[in-house]
Amino acid sequence: MAESPVSFLLDKLTTLLQEEVNLQRGVSDDIRHIKGELERHKAILRVADALEDKDHELQEWIKRVREIAYEMEDAIDEFNVRLVDQHMHGSNSSLTHKIVFTWKTLKARRQIGSHIQEIKSRLDVISMERPSMYGIGSRSSQRLSSRLDSQGDALLLEEADLVGIDTPKKQLSDLLFKDEPNRDVIAIYGMGGLGKTTLAKQVYDDPKVKKRFRIHAWVIVSQSFKLEELLRDLVQQLYNVIGKPAPEAVGQMRSDKLKEVIKNLLQRSRYLIVLDDVWHVNVWDSVKYALPNNSRGSRVMLTTRKRNVAMSSCAEFGKVYNLEFLSEHEAWSLFCRKTFQGNSCPSHLEQVCWNILKLCGGLPLAIVAISGALATRDKTNIEEWQMVCRSFGAEMEGNDKLEDMKKVLSLSFNELPYYLKSCLLYLSIFPEFHAIEHMRLIRLWIAEGFVVGEDGKTLEEVADSYLKELLNRSLLQVVQKTSDGRMKTCRMHDLIREIVTLKSKNQNFATIAKEPDITWPDKVRRLSVINTMNNIQQNKTFQLRSLLMFALSDANHDFSLHAVCSTGYRLLRVLDLQDSPLQVFPAQVVNLYLLKFLSLKNTKVKSIPASIKKLQHLETLDLKHSNVTELPVEIVELQRLRHLLVYRYEIESYAYFHSKYGFKVSAPIGKMQSLQKLCFIEVDQGSKALMIELGKLTQLRRLGIRKMRREDGAALCFSIEKMINLRSLSITAINEDEIIDIHCISKPPQYLRQLYLSGRLEKFPQWIQSLKNLAKVHLKWSRLKEDPLVYLQDLPNLRHLEFLQVYVGDKLHFRADKFQNLKVLGLDEIDGLKSMIMEEGAMPGLKKLIIQRCGALRQVPLGIEHLSKLKSIEFFDMPEELISALRPNGGKDNWRVQHVPVVYSTYWRDGGWDVYSLDTFGERETDSSAVMRSLELPTLWKV
Incomplete structure (x- = not known):
C-alpha cells in the first residue's frame, strides 16, 4: 500500500517544481531525481501490494519506500510552514525586519536542501535493492480502472439481497410470533460473514414484526462494549420512539439506575430488543435483568459468533438458531448475480468460477467480496480469471474457513486501485460501532488528499x-x-473491518487509541482517540497529519493539542473534535497553517477568533450544533473554504420545534468564491447588499438563508440565477407572516434536488414546475389560495413532499397518474381542509402518509385504499370523527386501511403522547405504557 503515499508525494513534487520555488542550488535537481526514482518504483508497488502479505522481504522493502515518501512529504510541508510562519513574523516593512526575514528563509532553504540530499541518498540505496527478482513488471502492473456503473445505483445495493435468506427469515419470524408468554431469547449463532446481522435486520424490519412489537430497539454491542454506554443507547432509543426526550440525568446515571429506567419503560409492554454482535457471556448477564419477563410475549434477539454466548443466553427460555453456510446451489446463484449482474456465467468461465467459488466455502460475505473483485475483469480473457484463482488457491486449500475468508477479502482489498485503498483504510479510524456520515467522510477524504481531481x-x-x-x-x-x-x-x-484494520496497523496508516495497553508504532501520523485521552502514550514520536476524537468522556473541558502530544502536530491537515467536551476555541489551532478540515460540531464553543484567517488552506469549517451565532469579518479571507456549516436547533418542547438558528456575518461574503455549502446565514441586517454578494458564489451546491425580508426577494432571485450548480435551497422568512418574494427567477438552477420555503407566498412560484431533478419539497406558512398540487404533481423525481399551513382551500385532489414517484407525504395545519380525494393511480409508490392538526378534516381521505404500497399512516391531533371511522371494531372506513401494516392516531396531551393503534389489533397504547412509535416525527416540525 506504499503506492498511495508515493502517488500523493509525486503530485506534491510536481507542484513544487512547477511553482519554481527558490530553493538552494542543486536542490531542484535532487527533487527531480527523487521524483524519477519514485515513478519507477510506483509500477512495482502496484503489483507488490498483492504479494506483500506473502513475502516478508518484499514487505520490508515496501515499508522503506513508504517511509521515504512520508519523510519527503514532511520535509516539503515543514518547509512551507516555516516560510508561512516567517512571512507572518517578517511582514514589518523596516529594513532590519526584511534582513532578518531574508536570513530566516535562507536558513529554511538550506535545511530542506540538506534534508532532501539525505533522502536522495537513502532512496538510491533502496533503488539498488529494487525487487526485480519477483518478476514484477510494468505489463503485469496494469489494472483495470473501469467503474461499476453498470451495476446500477450503488445506493440501492442491499447486503440483505442474498439468496437463501427466505427460509431462515420465516423460521425466526415464527419464533417471534410463537404463542409463548415468557420473554424468549433467540440467539443467532454462526461464523462471522454468514449474515447473522443481515438476517436479524430483515426480521426486525418486517412490518408485521413492528406491528406486533410496538416497543423495539436495536443495540450494537461490539467486542469492546462498555455497559453504561450500551444501556444509555438503549434508554435513548426507547425514549426516541416513545416520542419524548430522554431526561438529561440519563447522561450521568450509573448502570444500576439505567437498568431500572429500562425496566420501568418495558414492564407493561410487549417488546423486541436486538443485541447485535455479542462477544462475551457477561454482556447477557449484565443486561438481562433490565429486560423484564413480563408475561406479554416479549422477545430478545441476539447475534453472536460464539457458541457459549448463544447457549448461555438461552439457558432459561429461548432457542439457539445456528446459521448454516450456503448450499452449493445457493452459493452459485449468489456468485453469478453479483459477478455478472444477474446474467448467467459465460460457459468458458464456468470451471474457473467453480474453482474460485469453492475457496469461499459457502460464506456469503466472502462470495460477495470476491464477486466485487471479479465484476470489472475482462470476461473474454480466461487467463486473467485463472490467474486470480492461482494467486491464492493453493494456499487456501485445507485451511481454516476463517483464514480462507480473510484471504479472499484481502484479495478484494488488493484489487482496489490505490486511491480506493487509502479511502477504505481510512474507515478504520472510526469506532467499530460508528455509523459514518456520508458527507463527513467525503470531506475528510478530500482533506487527506486521497481524492484525485477529474475534469x-x-x-x-x-x-x-x-x-x-x-x-x-x-x-x-x-x-x-x-x-x-x-x-x-x-x-x-x-x-471487512477486521482485515482493513489489520492492514492499517501493519502499514502504520493510522493509530487507534482505544485501549491503554495497545502496541503503538514508532511514528504516529494519523491518530484516532476513542473514549478517553488517557489512552494516548506520550513517549511516542508524533508526526500528526490527522487527529480525530470519538465519544470522549474526559471531564477536562480545556482541550489542548499539547495534551495529545507536546510536539509533532504543526503539519496537521485534519482536526475533527466533533462531540468533544469543548467549551472554548482551542488557541493552538490558528497556527496549524496546513489545516484543511476543522470540525467543532456538537461542542459548546461560542465564538471563533479573528485569527482564524491564518488558516489559508482550510476547506471545511463545521460548527453545526455548537453555540456559535456570529462569525468574524476575517472569515472571508479563507479563500479556499468550500463548506461553511453553522446552525443549530433549539427545542422548546417535543411538540414544538423552533426553526434552525444560523449565523451572522457583516463581511462581504462574495469573496469566498470557493464555497459550495453555506448554511445557515442570517440576512436580516444589511440584507440587500448580502443578497447581491451571494450572487458571486457561483460554486454553491447548498444554500441556507434565515430571517429573509420581502424587499430583498428581487436581489435574491437575481443571485439565484447565477447559482447554476445549486442542489439544495432553503429560505426562511424573518417571521411566518413575512412574504417570500421569489417569483422572478427566469433561469432556475436545473440541478436543484431539495427546496425548503418557510414564509408567505402570494402565489406559487412558477419556476418550480421546471425543476425536473427536484426530489424533496418542504413548504411552510405559504397560505396559498390556489391549489399547490397542480404545480407539483408532474415533477418526475419528486419523492418527498411536506406542507405546513400551505393552503387555505377546503379540498386537496390527487389526480390519477400524478406524483408517480412520491414516497412520503406530510400535511400539517391545513386548517380549512375538509376533504381529500385520491384517484386510483395517484401516488402509486407512496409508502408513508402523515396527516396532523387538520381540524376540519373529519372524513377519511377518499381513495386511500388505492395506495397499495403504503407502509404506515400517522394521524396527529386529528378529529375524533375521522379516527372513529377507522377503528378496527366497527369503524365504517376501516376497510380502507386494512392493507396498511402500521396505522396510528396520536395526541399530545399534558406533556405526553396518547397513542392509539388503528390496525387489526385495535389496542390503545398510552404514553404511560411507554409506547414507542416506529417512525420519526414529521420533519416539518424541524425545518
Whole structure:
C-alpha cells in the first residue's frame, strides 16, 4: 500500500517544481531525481501490494519506500510552514525586519536542501535493492480502472439481497410470533460473514414484526462494549420512539439506575430488543435483568459468533438458531448475480468460477467480496480469471474457513486501485460501532488528499464516486438513507473491518487509541482517540497529519493539542473534535497553517477568533450544533473554504420545534468564491447588499438563508440565477407572516434536488414546475389560495413532499397518474381542509402518509385504499370523527386501511403522547405504557 503515499508525494513534487520555488542550488535537481526514482518504483508497488502479505522481504522493502515518501512529504510541508510562519513574523516593512526575514528563509532553504540530499541518498540505496527478482513488471502492473456503473445505483445495493435468506427469515419470524408468554431469547449463532446481522435486520424490519412489537430497539454491542454506554443507547432509543426526550440525568446515571429506567419503560409492554454482535457471556448477564419477563410475549434477539454466548443466553427460555453456510446451489446463484449482474456465467468461465467459488466455502460475505473483485475483469480473457484463482488457491486449500475468508477479502482489498485503498483504510479510524456520515467522510477524504481531481467534476463528486464504487464492491454497507433515496450513513461489515484494520496497523496508516495497553508504532501520523485521552502514550514520536476524537468522556473541558502530544502536530491537515467536551476555541489551532478540515460540531464553543484567517488552506469549517451565532469579518479571507456549516436547533418542547438558528456575518461574503455549502446565514441586517454578494458564489451546491425580508426577494432571485450548480435551497422568512418574494427567477438552477420555503407566498412560484431533478419539497406558512398540487404533481423525481399551513382551500385532489414517484407525504395545519380525494393511480409508490392538526378534516381521505404500497399512516391531533371511522371494531372506513401494516392516531396531551393503534389489533397504547412509535416525527416540525 506504499503506492498511495508515493502517488500523493509525486503530485506534491510536481507542484513544487512547477511553482519554481527558490530553493538552494542543486536542490531542484535532487527533487527531480527523487521524483524519477519514485515513478519507477510506483509500477512495482502496484503489483507488490498483492504479494506483500506473502513475502516478508518484499514487505520490508515496501515499508522503506513508504517511509521515504512520508519523510519527503514532511520535509516539503515543514518547509512551507516555516516560510508561512516567517512571512507572518517578517511582514514589518523596516529594513532590519526584511534582513532578518531574508536570513530566516535562507536558513529554511538550506535545511530542506540538506534534508532532501539525505533522502536522495537513502532512496538510491533502496533503488539498488529494487525487487526485480519477483518478476514484477510494468505489463503485469496494469489494472483495470473501469467503474461499476453498470451495476446500477450503488445506493440501492442491499447486503440483505442474498439468496437463501427466505427460509431462515420465516423460521425466526415464527419464533417471534410463537404463542409463548415468557420473554424468549433467540440467539443467532454462526461464523462471522454468514449474515447473522443481515438476517436479524430483515426480521426486525418486517412490518408485521413492528406491528406486533410496538416497543423495539436495536443495540450494537461490539467486542469492546462498555455497559453504561450500551444501556444509555438503549434508554435513548426507547425514549426516541416513545416520542419524548430522554431526561438529561440519563447522561450521568450509573448502570444500576439505567437498568431500572429500562425496566420501568418495558414492564407493561410487549417488546423486541436486538443485541447485535455479542462477544462475551457477561454482556447477557449484565443486561438481562433490565429486560423484564413480563408475561406479554416479549422477545430478545441476539447475534453472536460464539457458541457459549448463544447457549448461555438461552439457558432459561429461548432457542439457539445456528446459521448454516450456503448450499452449493445457493452459493452459485449468489456468485453469478453479483459477478455478472444477474446474467448467467459465460460457459468458458464456468470451471474457473467453480474453482474460485469453492475457496469461499459457502460464506456469503466472502462470495460477495470476491464477486466485487471479479465484476470489472475482462470476461473474454480466461487467463486473467485463472490467474486470480492461482494467486491464492493453493494456499487456501485445507485451511481454516476463517483464514480462507480473510484471504479472499484481502484479495478484494488488493484489487482496489490505490486511491480506493487509502479511502477504505481510512474507515478504520472510526469506532467499530460508528455509523459514518456520508458527507463527513467525503470531506475528510478530500482533506487527506486521497481524492484525485477529474475534469468536469468537483472533488466532492469524485469522492462520491469513490464511495459508490466501494459500495458496489460490497466493501461498505448503507446504514441509513434520506427520504429522497440518498445515502446518509454507512459502515463496514465486521469482517471487512477486521482485515482493513489489520492492514492499517501493519502499514502504520493510522493509530487507534482505544485501549491503554495497545502496541503503538514508532511514528504516529494519523491518530484516532476513542473514549478517553488517557489512552494516548506520550513517549511516542508524533508526526500528526490527522487527529480525530470519538465519544470522549474526559471531564477536562480545556482541550489542548499539547495534551495529545507536546510536539509533532504543526503539519496537521485534519482536526475533527466533533462531540468533544469543548467549551472554548482551542488557541493552538490558528497556527496549524496546513489545516484543511476543522470540525467543532456538537461542542459548546461560542465564538471563533479573528485569527482564524491564518488558516489559508482550510476547506471545511463545521460548527453545526455548537453555540456559535456570529462569525468574524476575517472569515472571508479563507479563500479556499468550500463548506461553511453553522446552525443549530433549539427545542422548546417535543411538540414544538423552533426553526434552525444560523449565523451572522457583516463581511462581504462574495469573496469566498470557493464555497459550495453555506448554511445557515442570517440576512436580516444589511440584507440587500448580502443578497447581491451571494450572487458571486457561483460554486454553491447548498444554500441556507434565515430571517429573509420581502424587499430583498428581487436581489435574491437575481443571485439565484447565477447559482447554476445549486442542489439544495432553503429560505426562511424573518417571521411566518413575512412574504417570500421569489417569483422572478427566469433561469432556475436545473440541478436543484431539495427546496425548503418557510414564509408567505402570494402565489406559487412558477419556476418550480421546471425543476425536473427536484426530489424533496418542504413548504411552510405559504397560505396559498390556489391549489399547490397542480404545480407539483408532474415533477418526475419528486419523492418527498411536506406542507405546513400551505393552503387555505377546503379540498386537496390527487389526480390519477400524478406524483408517480412520491414516497412520503406530510400535511400539517391545513386548517380549512375538509376533504381529500385520491384517484386510483395517484401516488402509486407512496409508502408513508402523515396527516396532523387538520381540524376540519373529519372524513377519511377518499381513495386511500388505492395506495397499495403504503407502509404506515400517522394521524396527529386529528378529529375524533375521522379516527372513529377507522377503528378496527366497527369503524365504517376501516376497510380502507386494512392493507396498511402500521396505522396510528396520536395526541399530545399534558406533556405526553396518547397513542392509539388503528390496525387489526385495535389496542390503545398510552404514553404511560411507554409506547414507542416506529417512525420519526414529521420533519416539518424541524425545518
